[in-house]
Amino acid sequence: MTILNLLRSNLKLNRLTGLPFNIFERVPSAYMATYEKYAQHKELEKIRNIGISAHIDSGKTTLTERILYYTGRIDKMHEVKGKDNVGATMDSMELERQRGITIQSAATYTVWKDYNINIIDTPGHVDFTVEVERALRVLDGAVLVLCAVGGVQSQTLTVNRQMKRYNVPCLAFINKLDRMGANPARVLSQMRAKLKHNAAFIQLPIGLENETKGLIDLVANKAVYFDGEYGDVVRTDEIPKDMRAEADAKRQELIEHLSNVDDTIGELFLNESGITEKDLISAIRRTCLKRTFTPVLVGTALKNKGVQPLLDAVLSYLPNPGEVENVALREKKGEEPETVILNPARDGQDSFVGLAFKLEAGRFGQLTYFRCYQGKLVKGDNIFNKRSGKKIRTSRLVRLHANQMEDVNEVYAGDIFALFGVDCASGDTFVTNPQLDLSMESMFIPDPVVSMSIQPADSKHRDNFSKAVARFTKEDPTFQFHYDTDNKETIVSGMGELHLEIYAQRMEREYSCPVILGKPKVAFRETLVGPCEFDYLHKKQSGGAGQYARVIGIMEPLPPHANTTLEFVDETVGTNVPKQFVPGVERGFRTMAQKGLLSGHKLAGIKFRLIDGGHHIVDSSELAFMLAACGAVKEVFQNGVWQILEPIMAVEVTAPEEFQGALISQISKRHGIITGTDGIEGWFTLYAEVPLNEMFGYIGELRSSTQGKGEYTMEYSRYSPCMPEVQQEIIRQYEQSLGINQEQKSKKN
Template structure:
């Protein structure tokens, strides 16, 4: 009995009987571990903008293929949540945070599926999924169309050359318009796309679909749309179907020679001719087939599964390469053999790390050869040997043991100490390494600390785990401002990790705006003559330093310099290091705002000593006193870090973006643009960049992106300087009326 037949029986069986039938269907999954032909395998990802219905679609796919017994909704009323959203936070928020892997069977074909997050903050999860997949389903909302994250996902697919099908979901929603979505795919995503299916009715009137390839209407009937009824195309749609089929043939003929010849010679085009042409052009990424349906209302899923088998490539149809490192030579590219005969040496890529119940869980994709339980593998980066004690396949957060994996399989290992992007082989002499995963730079930083100091150990464990699992989550200690900082792809990204620390490690943390590493510097040279004298019985202290403190040129304004210009023996040479040490100690914390001193040169010209009471300590204290003296009599100012900011967004938002940068005291240094996008380059004070990520996303409909790098230190605005001085004096308990007027 096939899974599909058993599923159809659900309509006439009781609940208990239905569960029994499904169990029978599940038995066929035991065959999954069997050695299958390469043509019978598909590795696909499901990617889209937030709330396009990716996780709901995956849930339906698992149900119709007999992988799960019951369907649950994302953030559902039954408090169960979707199968692929296994994390408690995902169920609570109704969003996907981590990509989840599973596998299923459809028409005797193994389908490995990775459900990825839609939020831009978790973009690295999509990057690493697409790196190891052979094909993808680009899900688009019939109302929202091509949105910001759709553009990002499209760029990622292009980066890894991943063929894709487009699935226009949510036809049942009010305002759904598949025609508008198709036109956006062509204009915004630059896809050569055409419908291969048409909806029969929209919104509440959505009944089924018309398959333009087979020229048949398909209705999804019975409980949960499990019975497929194939019929003639409705009379009122025949003309439209004919036009759309012709349009589809023209789009494919432009990129496929075989179909192009048939089209030009005006020969009759069969269903097999069309399927072959769609498959060839889809694999070459020269044509994108567009399917339609509504996952929530259980329409169009079975036909999508058929399209995955018909049009997306198997692992043998995708060329994967590895680099062979040779000393003194440029790395050579080697094409890997995906044949499942096990004759070639094993090669796999670790693409995701996760802390499991039994230690680190490493997700891998096998590109060549076979790996069996009990064998040894080598990490080509570290040359470490690992014995394989357990091989597992994943179904969300459940694991199923297998004895061997072949080329094209996605699997996981326990207890492998490695980094994301490492290559593993069974023959260490191969010296192969696969191209790693593109990791975008973090854009938002926040100060972080455990709410309770007693939780420091758990905090350290959580940070160690999360930074290893997620390469876009960075952790560092800034000695300048004495703060621990975390960086990520957005405020939601950091907020999720803060919540996970509390839930998973019992360590509540406090997130806050990070401090900016300001600097204090002199405006004009200032002389000093300071005598340090302590002679009240016993061993005394005596040291005198005379010289000049002066500002350094602008290109050296982040450094402190010391020069010994003494002549003679007034300051004995063995005490000069004490003077320098005292000066540099004072440089750690300025007296104006408590920030470091920089851009200053201390020139020691003369001084005086006592034959008995002088010491290195005395000269150290004298130098500190000299700096305080210059602070009292000299003119000081605050320097702030200036960042080079690069913003990319669609052209229609150019005026808005430039206006925002000007409001943040930015200086525009240049602009350029192409294909409807523009890039603006600016120099903006770091202190004015907080909150910019959210502002840019909201003002560009989520399509804008920016990056920033440190450029230089520059004098800050007078109002900022006044505010910093006032805040420092208040924190030190200094009365504001005693405030020394500076500059």
């Protein structure tokens, strides 16, 4: 290392760590001293748990890499698709580095201005949406990254919904100011229109594209520049004269947006009192925590501008674990569950309560990621799984930095950590005192939308194939596996083609088990077109106790917004159907709903109304009523009018303007409905709703027709009736798979 580089490294670490400057001191010792600070037991106010979430290719992983560099966590930056073949720190999986995408969410920790920050970098692709769900379930705040050119895209809407579901406060960071066509003002208007955020700039860029020099801090009323080889020297200056009027106007706009949702700042605004920097910071923090205002920051992570002010904003505006209300449920037999607010204090006085939010196969067995919500956990303590009741001894506690681990002796409320050798499911609650009887709400898991047949390329790899499937289905609840007895093939289901393709590649790399994936199968559903009455008697006498049950009622379709659910309603009056047999009727209905008789797909969007029936004093049983309900569904299948529902995807295609006509034609051929278009700087975005069944193989067609420049994303929107010819083809294929041809059917009739 040259004297100049040594000086530069020492200066950087001196600034980050507050250690005495020594030109002869080697970098690693100063670096280690920073992380001794992290190991110290910090008070609650000095902790932040944040996630980095966004649409694909908005710069999440690059931003996380810069955060780790500026906080001294890593001593060299690498790119997501770097020429040095290293790749970003948080993309530790070989597949991630090759493809340049994030597949698994990765956790790390760092220190900024004596605050401990736990960070989870999440994937942007819709196929890995469960990774974002897991992260947002356990985080206190988030940074929503938006591309200055792309703006609010399809996955941005999904991430925004997930933040709303878990009530996570967020900052918005408009990244990629250096890209051609960058337009932060347009992105802000999209946030207000599409995401319905009460948002305003708290920073303005000084120059765009190649002219990006720095930014204006509207709260402090100053210009900020990023000097040094890697933008690691933050220098403040006066606001440039040519931007003074714009800065004043935007600061006024910020105050107006805040005064709409915050009484304190509103009163100062109405009284025309001078609003200070401190007033603004307090108001932004209050409203951000309530999710009534979203502060918008700007920068370019790739060109090392705007990252340090973003870190300052995380400390200033996002909540510490004590400012978020986390609750657990205490269940009592025969009573409504009691809601218990967990105590986030880090004094270790309360019993430990933690949530397992992610499972991963580590080098030393199953690695389980936890968030501690109450109390403290010490190495060697016994913990209990509230779902299974199993007792587990914590032999090893670790903190995570991507795929690296650091052993710790204890963790406190607000910490994110991991344990080895814990046999559990994602979303399980763990406690040290089982008498507390507390359980935390698990996370939302979306249903898979794509299925494919899968088999090992060579039968000698069956053992490895079984191990791989067992591991991946346990780690990822959206990756599901079953054996289809009708078609005699193994089926895997997931969130998209890429999702299943990635797991197939991982089986080959990690388990030396090449697999063959069949044609994708869509998760169709069967439903009724109109109400249909049933009156079914199940009677069986074979000597001794027989079976007798009669069910009378109506099966009817649910409204379109509920066409993915099933409902069972008991409307019986009197004792014709004894109440102890009603669960048997429901079980029979739900059993039959697993496989429809039209095409073999699940039933959905149906309401089963049990109105009356009959029973025998000796021969009736729950089993008899279950079989009667099965017979009633078959009767309705014969008498009712059925249709097949298919998943409709919200598709967003982006390509150069000259290909607009060709792409509209492609979407129309695939029976898509175009819902809107958008254009900027020679590029256009097409929004459409297309049946998932028509989207297979679209990426090849798109790229060949746009010279490789087009890209698309899609996410599940809703279920809708499929076209008559599609329905006939699905039924024909199902009948073929059962070996029923038209001749046999006519003979049967």
